[in-house]
Amino acid sequence: MVEDTGRDTDEAVDIVSRRASVIDCLMDGPKYNRDIRDALDVSRSTAYKATSELERLQLVRRGDDGHELTVFGRLLYDEYRRFRDRADDVCRTGGLLAVLPPDVEIPFDVVKDAEISLSKRHAPNEPVREIERLVEAASSVNGTAPVVLPRYVELFSRQVLSGELEAELVWERPVFEYLITDYEEDFTAALEIDDLRGWVTDAELPYGLLVVEEPTQEIAIIVYDDTGDIEGVLINDSDRAYAWGRDRWEEYLSSATRPVSDTER
Incomplete structure (x- = not known):
């Protein structure tokens, strides 16, 4: 019994x-x-x-x-x-996720089978190269930018001005002000092209986000430390991860405003 x-x-x-x-x-x-x-x-x-x-x-x-x-x-x-x-x-990506602010919500679908690239002492630019690979292969991308890196500016300017990329980006206000001041010529030229649409938010973006729309659909979460140095990037091309990334980007976009009215179509 x-x-x-x-x-x-x-x-x-x-x-x-x-x-x-x-x-x-x-x-x-x-x-x-x-x-x-x-x-x-x-x-x-x-x-x-x-x-x-x-x-x-x-x-x-x-x-x-x-x-x-x-x-x-x-x-x-x-x-x-x-x-x-x-x-x-979760543990495989834990070192990168632990850098994010504690109130950030990342679902399991985003880390499941994700690829990660970490900044290491002997290869600090490896995550940046992964971001370059994504953007250079993309024909359409949406994203957010809490940090300015010169290589980002050069990358997006080159791809947009050559007609190889359509991009819609949300910048933190300090990022936009820095770009318009320190990269005035290249940045202004890029903004005058219909293939680049920029938005400014007063919110503090907890990470960088890239949502590749074409020719594939995938997302990248770019993690920075408190000083703005890149810690690493997490990339996932699953349908659920992409849907989450798309929703997050639309949330940031909904609270952003256009910085330059004469670029409106």
């Missing part, structure tokens, strides 16, 4: 986490302790302790052919692996 159908979730998850290698070893069928020892190259006491813990929680039981997973053990381990797969994506 089953008197207690429940199990303490924290305890069960803790044991599955600590004994994941043993459970994985049993996924393809029952095994004796000696088989587990040989497969995992662990001591007799380690194998015995692991199977004893798993048996106590009824994740594993002794059968005719050795220790075998129960239905409970197999199902819980399947769910644990799904969680680990998701957690791996």
Whole structure:
């Protein structure tokens, strides 16, 4: 008779986490302790302790052919692996995400299977090169700019003035004022072309955002530190990530204004 159908979730998850290698070893069928020892190259006491813990929680039981997973053990381990797969994506991007302001909301769909490029001491411009690759391959892009980098100015000016890129950008007001002052000739020339539409926001943008519309659909989140130095870029071309990025950009656009009226079409 089953008197207690429940199990303490924290305890069960803790044991599955600590004994994941043993459970994985049993996924393809029952095994004796000696088989587990040989497969995992662990001591007799380690194998015995692991199977004893798993048996106590009824994740594993002794059968005719050795220790075998129960239905409970197999199902819980399947769910644990799904969680680990998701957690791996979050942890893989965690160093970059940790730089963002704490109130920024980034859904899992944005980090799932994302590519990241980090600024490193020996290669500080690697993320910028990834951004250049995206923009040079794009024919239509929307974006936000909380920071000015000379290479960004040169990149967008070159692509827009050559007719290879249509861009609609939202700048923080200090960014726009810096561009119109320090890059007056190139920036003004670019603004006079219909292929570039610029907007100014008084909001503080927590990151740079690029939403590539054509020929592919993908997004890039550009992360900066407190001094404006680039920390890295996260790129994702999934449909859900693109939809999120598009929604965020439209939110920023909705609160922005056109800085130069004579560029209106």
